Amino acid sequence: MRGGRESGNPADDQWSSRIGLTVNGGGHDLTLDNRTTLLDALRERLGLTGSKKGCDHGQCGSCTVLLDGRRVKSCLILAVTLDGREVTTVEGLAGPDGLSPLQAAFVAHDAFQCGYCTPGQLCSARGMLDEVTRDWPSAVTGDLDGPVELTDAEVRERMSGNLCRCAAYPNIVTAIRAAAAAR
């Protein structure tokens, strides 16, 4: 955090801050109004419009991104708190050879209709599968000490922070389980 005094605009001095943020591997030096959420910084300042604004209150999950590898809701994070951090958005999920296996599974299993929630679903699923790899339990895990088996019920509970207005849920569950099995 280098503080607002270096922003070069004395009028905005105390209300804005300057941060360094890595997004999808690229560095950005940004001076932002302190009120700017990560979601608005991504969409309005960096032109990364893959992350979607649904409810803007942390309830729908369409703004989900990965922060230092963990899934979070970018609409409830103030961007100025993220100096030095790394963000991955849906635009950063694909590799040089094309879609990631998770993205390919969403296509193969028709895991969307209108597609508005899909960027959030993908980022959330990516973070969720890493949590399963680390054997994090969920509310529906029977044995808190045992290894986690990724059943349909586990996928549904773990993805409950992502709403789909088209109700493509059955195919989302299928796609995520297919991607998990292929890991």
Place this chain on the structure above:
Amino acid sequence: MRAFRYHRPADVTEAVALLDADPEAAYLGGGTNLVDLMKLGVQRPGLLVDVTGLPLDTVEPGPDGGLRIGATVRNSDLAARPLVRRDYPLLARALLDAASGQVRNMATTGGNLLQRTRCAYFQDTAKACNKREPGTGCAALHGQNRELAILGWSERCVATHPSDLAVALVALDAVAEVREPDGPRDVRLTELHRTPGHHPERETTLPRGALITAVRVPPLPFARRSTYLKVRDRAAFAFAVGSVAAALDLDGDVVRDVRLAYGAVAHRPWRAYRAEELLRGRPITAELAAQAADAELAAARPLRHNGFKVPLIRNLTVRALTGLAGSVRP
């Protein structure tokens, strides 16, 4: 949203001094509640003091057993700790039953305890609310109050405390380590939150500027036999309409010791001391569990729309205790 200044303090002392010096300052933890309330205009801080960079993010076993949980430990990290899952299942369950995976990755231990009520009237700046604006009245008292309090409320406020984690910590007799402008102090979790009385705007017993730096959970070997049961309006990602945290210590089928706390019934997590007292020394049965819950709920004063919470909490108490007793006769 009102414009605000932003500062990352170098240490706890600076953080507390900043809050103490500026009545419009607020601490920022995970932001999952505060940022939302700022968008709604319910909270309008002029300065945010971001405490997430302070070195308060470790979970350590206590010297004599137990746990010390740093205030900025994220809910998901705490729930995933093998020590928590093995020795304090009620704690892990309470955390995992709350919010969503993304929110748990953000929300902190201290912030969870100090989150604001989800009373719809508090969150709507067009409605009368003594908690948001003292003296304006309580639109919930005779409004849609299905989710609200049955115990300990006042004419001024019928809001409930929304935290699941706090209910489990109250059952465990946890202690908050607090830094106040005058120095450090320990506050028992059972004494951290208030009933509303004449001042619903005061939600805790902490003075202005106080910062929770850690939560100590004392050793409680029988907490390995513990659980958290939560009823909500949908299967996931919702606040409780009623919840029970319970730990049970049996000698044969006789209750040697028990811990019981209720959530979503009052302005504070509700430790069921009366029920505990009635249970100790008696053989555990469904009938006894129901009697104990009835004794605790004798003081309940349901509102127009939430009378269902009384049998709900009673039934949850029976299910929790008989479930923990396992093979004991139903």
